Amino acid sequence: MNSQNNKQPSPLLSLEQLKVYYPIRKGIIKRTVDNVKAVDGVDLSIYSGETLGLVGESGCGKSTIGKAIVGLEKPTKGRILFDGDDIAGYSSDEMINLRSELQIVFQDPYSSLNPRKRVIDLLSEPLRVHRIVSNGDVSKEVDRLLDLVGLPKNSKNRYPHEFSGGQRQRIGIARALSLRPKLIVCDEPVSALDVSIQAQVLNLFKDLQKELNLTYLFIAHGLGAVKYISDRIAVMYLGKIVEIGPTKEIFQNPKHPYTRALMDASPIPNPHLRNRKKVVLQGDVPSPVNPPKGCRFHTRCPMAEAVCRVQEPELTGDSLHSSACFFSH
Amino acid sequence: MNLFERYFTGRKEPQLDTDMIWPEGDESSIKLFTRRFKKHKLAVAGLGVIIILTLCAIFAPLIAPYDPTTVTESFGAAPSMDHLMGTDQVGRDQLSRLIYSARVSLSVGVGSILIAVAIGTILGLISGYFGGWIDSLIMRITDMFMAFPYIMLILVVASIVGPGLMNMIIILGVLGWPGIARLVRGNVLTLKEAEYVKASVVLGYSTPRILFHHILPNTVAPILIYATSGIAGAILDEAALSFLGLGVQPPTPSWGNMLASAQSLTVLTSQPWLWIPPGVMIILSVLSINFVGDALRDALDPKNTK
Amino acid sequence: MFNYVIRRIFIAIPVLIGVTIINFIIMSMAPGSPVDMLISPQIPAEALAAKRIELGLDAPAYVQYLSWFKHLLQGDLGYSMITYEPVLNMILSRMGPTLLLMGVSLIIGVAIAVPLGILSARKQYSKLDYAAVTGSFLGISVPNFFLGLGLIYVFSIWLKILPSSGMTTLGSEGGFGDILLHLIMPVIVLTANVAGRNIRYVRSSMLEILEQDYLRTARAKGLKETLVINRHAVRNALIPIITVLGMEIPILFGGAVVIEQIFSWPGIGQLTMSSIMSRDYSTIMGLNLTAAVIVIVANLLTDITYALVDPRIKYSK
Numbered sequence: 010m011n012s013q014n015n016k017q018p019s020p021l022l023s024l025e026q027l028k029v030y031y032p033i034r035k036g037i038i039k040r041t042v043d044n045v046k047a048v049d050g051v052d053l054s055i056y057s058g059e060t061l062g063l064v065g066e067s068g069c070g071k072s073t074i075g076k077a078i079v080g081l082e083k084p085t086k087g088r089i090l091f092d093g094d095d096i097a098g099y100s101s102d103e104m105i106n107l108r109s110e111l112q113i114v115f116q117d118p119y120s121s122l123n124p125r126k127r128v129i130d131l132l133s134e135p136l137r138v139h140r141i142v143s144n145g146d147v148s149k150e151v152d153r154l155l156d157l158v159g160l161p162k163n164s165k166n167r168y169p170h171e172f173s174g175g176q177r178q179r180i181g182i183a184r185a186l187s188l189r190p191k192l193i194v195c196d197e198p199v200s201a202l203d204v205s206i207q208a209q210v211l212n213l214f215k216d217l218q219k220e221l222n223l224t225y226l227f228i229a230h231g232l233g234a235v236k237y238i239s240d241r242i243a244v245m246y247l248g249k250i251v252e253i254g255p256t257k258e259i260f261q262n263p264k265h266p267y268t269r270a271l272m273d274a275s276p277i278p279n280p281h282l283r284n285r286k287k288v289v290l291q292g293d294v295p296s297p298v299n300p301p302k303g304c305r306f307h308t309r310c311p312m313a314e315a316v317c318r319v320q321e322p323e324l325t326g327d328s329l330h331s332s333a334c335f336f337s338h
Numbered sequence: 339m340n341l342f343e344r345y346f347t348g349r350k351e352p353q354l355d356t357d358m359i360w361p362e363g364d365e366s367s368i369k370l371f372t373r374r375f376k377k378h379k380l381a382v383a384g385l386g387v388i389i390i391l392t393l394c395a396i397f398a399p400l401i402a403p404y405d406p407t408t409v410t411e412s413f414g415a416a417p418s419m420d421h422l423m424g425t426d427q428v429g430r431d432q433l434s435r436l437i438y439s440a441r442v443s444l445s446v447g448v449g450s451i452l453i454a455v456a457i458g459t460i461l462g463l464i465s466g467y468f469g470g471w472i473d474s475l476i477m478r479i480t481d482m483f484m485a486f487p488y489i490m491l492i493l494v495v496a497s498i499v500g501p502g503l504m505n506m507i508i509i510l511g512v513l514g515w516p517g518i519a520r521l522v523r524g525n526v527l528t529l530k531e532a533e534y535v536k537a538s539v540v541l542g543y544s545t546p547r548i549l550f551h552h553i554l555p556n557t558v559a560p561i562l563i564y565a566t567s568g569i570a571g572a573i574l575d576e577a578a579l580s581f582l583g584l585g586v587q588p589p590t591p592s593w594g595n596m597l598a599s600a601q602s603l604t605v606l607t608s609q610p611w612l613w614i615p616p617g618v619m620i621i622l623s624v625l626s627i628n629f630v631g632d633a634l635r636d637a638l639d640p641k642n643t644k
Numbered sequence: 645m646f647n648y649v650i651r652r653i654f655i656a657i658p659v660l661i662g663v664t665i666i667n668f669i670i671m672s673m674a675p676g677s678p679v680d681m682l683i684s685p686q687i688p689a690e691a692l693a694a695k696r697i698e699l700g701l702d703a704p705a706y707v708q709y710l711s712w713f714k715h716l717l718q719g720d721l722g723y724s725m726i727t728y729e730p731v732l733n734m735i736l737s738r739m740g741p742t743l744l745l746m747g748v749s750l751i752i753g754v755a756i757a758v759p760l761g762i763l764s765a766r767k768q769y770s771k772l773d774y775a776a777v778t779g780s781f782l783g784i785s786v787p788n789f790f791l792g793l794g795l796i797y798v799f800s801i802w803l804k805i806l807p808s809s810g811m812t813t814l815g816s817e818g819g820f821g822d823i824l825l826h827l828i829m830p831v832i833v834l835t836a837n838v839a840g841r842n843i844r845y846v847r848s849s850m851l852e853i854l855e856q857d858y859l860r861t862a863r864a865k866g867l868k869e870t871l872v873i874n875r876h877a878v879r880n881a882l883i884p885i886i887t888v889l890g891m892e893i894p895i896l897f898g899g900a901v902v903i904e905q906i907f908s909w910p911g912i913g914q915l916t917m918s919s920i921m922s923r924d925y926s927t928i929m930g931l932n933l934t935a936a937v938i939v940i941v942a943n944l945l946t947d948i949t950y951a952l953v954d955p956r957i958k959y960s961k
Contacts, residue, residue, distance in 0.1 A: 481659045607801050
């Protein structure tokens with residue numbers, strides 16, 4: 010999967026200055042006094058056939074972006090362009106036609122499957138509702154879907170609670186695939202799984218992408234899984250993207266101090282490399298209600314200087330690799 | 339379409355890299371339920387009593403020795419071979435009246451709860467799922483109905499609408515929904531955040547489908563538990579109303595209106611066969627239903643792992 | 645906190661208004677318009693016509709409601725159709741005995757249910773637990789009028805030690821001891837209900853708390869068992885019970901109607917029954933409304949108490 014070849018001039022999905030705010034209401038009449046700025050002005054493009062990894066600590070807004078793309082969160086401002094149409098303001102009725110293009114795989118394979126439905130019901134319901142195949146072919150299509158995700162046919166009549174976490178996640182993937190989407194938002198799909206199972210599921214994602222020409226937005230809180238699966242990586246901090254670039258570039262030449270800190274936070278398999286100087290983050294993530302003025306990262310940044318407290322750095326660099334730091338070049 | 343075709347090409351060799359063996363002795367959910375329910379001996383006994391009462395109610399004409407409204411030759415007679423439980427002050431056979439009363443109690447209990455569950459479930463679903471002003475409106479209306487002392491409100495409505503079996507069922511049903519509406523709403527609020535409901539939204543299911551196919555089936559257990567104790571409550575309410583003379587009217591027999599005769603001192607002092615048996619029947623049936631409800635609560639509890 | 649109280653009150657106001665609307669609708673179903681009921685039946689015939697126009701009896705329903713509501717705000721509940729007395733006066737004179745009956749029953753019922761429920765939970769599956777749970781089931785399953793009749797049969801007819809009706813002995817001065825004797829049986833009946841409903845509630849609330857990690861922590865740090873239970877468990881178990889107590893008020897009102905009828909207790913319940921029997925609709929409606937207002941106020945107080953006791957509730961939001 011060479012991302013360079015797949016890249017087309019116009020992206021499959023692009024976010025333009027996307028903002029998702031949650032109002033905080035107070036007082037007797039509950040007027041809005043402030044906003045939790047979960048996503049605060051994000052520009053992002055995803056090209057057909059690629060996997061874009063989106064990483065950041067919990068609460069940075071990465072999941073909110075994923076949910077906004079599939080219509081589970083209403084954007085406060087900005088545009089979400091899918092195949093050239095702005096879908097940000099779509100009502101749920103208008104979204105229905107797009108359901109077969111945009112799907113999501115959730116983090117928790119235990120709560121994302123209706124406990125009262127058998128696998129066959131879970132998988133045939135979307136096929137029937139959207140008339141993906143004729144009624145007579147539903148059963149055959151379910152078999153095909155199970156086959157695609159590596160589950161045996163005899164799992165059809167089982168209930169979700171009879172499966173392990175990894176198997177459930179496969180069912181969740183099969184359900185997302187049932188509508189034959191172009192883009193799948195993977196919302197931390199492996200972080201709830203055992204490490205040994207994670208690799209299997211990641212491989213499944215890779216295989217499916219190759220076979221079905223899928224595009225992924227792969228959300229994760231650590232760089233581990235993302236490194237393995239992504240063509241490009243975007244790093245988020247407090248509702249903004251601080252660095253974006255091809256996976257190799259990001260790992261070999263991280264420009265933003267936050268990216269470096271994230272990298273140093275994940276364990277290094279090679280003991281000889283462990284001695285190099287690490288960036289260890291101090292303090293907690295500031296509140297997204299009142300993000301710090303200037304660069305949002307300056308309160309925790311080991312390189313911060315006076316300018317960082319005053320001016321907010323723009324995302325700069327070439328079209329491939331850019332970062333939002335005054336000292337990144 | 340290229341993408342379209344790709345879905346049909348399938349894979350050459352399915353990759354079965356996960357262990358796919360299910361344990362042989364895996365308990366089905368029905369078996370599990372039965373096993374948990376059986377642990378409550380009183381509930382099993384209660385279920386027996388309910389079954390017997392139901393049979394009595396259905397086959398009352400076959401079982402009862404006399405017609406419950408026919409006046410026989412003896413008035414207020416003590417139990418004898420002719421009348422196993424004696425006769426009332428107008429000379430009707432007490433045993434036959436007790437048997438026929440099961441019809442009244444059970445139909446009031448079940449009938450009114452069906453009405454209450456239907457109204458409460460729909461309002462609760464709407465309130466919880468849509469939220470916003472609809473939710474506020476429905477919940478405030480619920481508050482209003484719950485503000486009236488239940489028995490008092492029923493008495494007032496009964497005094498205006500008039501007594502009778504059908505009216506009892508309707509009144510108890512129409513006034514009994516607020517508790518269920520609150521219960522269902524609370525459940526919906528929790529389920530709405532469940533990822534499988536969000537997944538249903540993303541899969542493009544219509545709102546009615548999400549409500550009735552995905553949310554409602556997962557609230558059946560709490561509704562069932564609530565309805566069981568609701569039946570017991572409705573039987574008690576009917577008895578109280580009939581006792582006060584505002585419920586089921588004689589000559590139709592009901593345990594409550596049979597007890598009303600005990601408001602006269604003569605009956606209370608010297609004809610205990612007229613008021614103790616119907617009281618015992620009420621206790622027996624209500625107690626049985628409550629035991630069953632308690633066992634249901636236990637057996638349907640998702641947190642229960644025993 | 646202040647904001648929270650204010651907001652609760654603001655929420656209660658539309659409910660109160662809604663209650664008056666429901667009441668008005670029910671009244672309209674009864675013979676005679678609700679506004680009609682505002683007119684004193686002793687008014688001479690000539691003045692009647694003028695009064696009817698003044699009250700807007702020919703006006704559409706909502707105008708009639710507003711007219712009725714205006715009188716309501718001034719505490720005017722109209723006149724009894726039977727005794728010609730102002731309904732408010734009748735209700736106020738009957739309120740004392742009912743509040744006495746309900747208050748005593750609630751206090752004793754809770755005083756039984758709380759310790760028994762806690763004990764029952766601590767000794768789960770013991771004989772005491774089974775006895776308490778079974779007793780609690782009986783408490784909610786025995787119809788209170790049947791229990792009342794049974795008590796009268798045993799204590800008044802058979803043993804002849806307790807008076808079966810009224811609040812004081814007829815012709816006597818009354819007095820504390822006399823009222824107490826009359827209070828015993830009705831209180832037993834209502835208490836059985838209250839205790840029955842709450843024993844199991846306290847028990848399950850306590851059982852849930854006993855499984856919490858912080859109790860294990862408290863034990864692990866070497867606290868004495870009694871201290872663990874009293875300091876950590878009981879306090880947390882009792883918080884939800886405040887809500888349940890609020891819910892007892894409307895149920896007790898209902899119970900009072902039946903019980904006062906059986907024991908001829910001269911309270912609200914008996915007045916309710918006698919007005920229903922004599923089809924005195926203006927009094928019935930006044931009673932219904934008064935009871936609803938008391939319930940709403942009780943709920944309001946419950947919510948506020950709950951917020952005061954439970955540190956997890958944030959008032960500002």
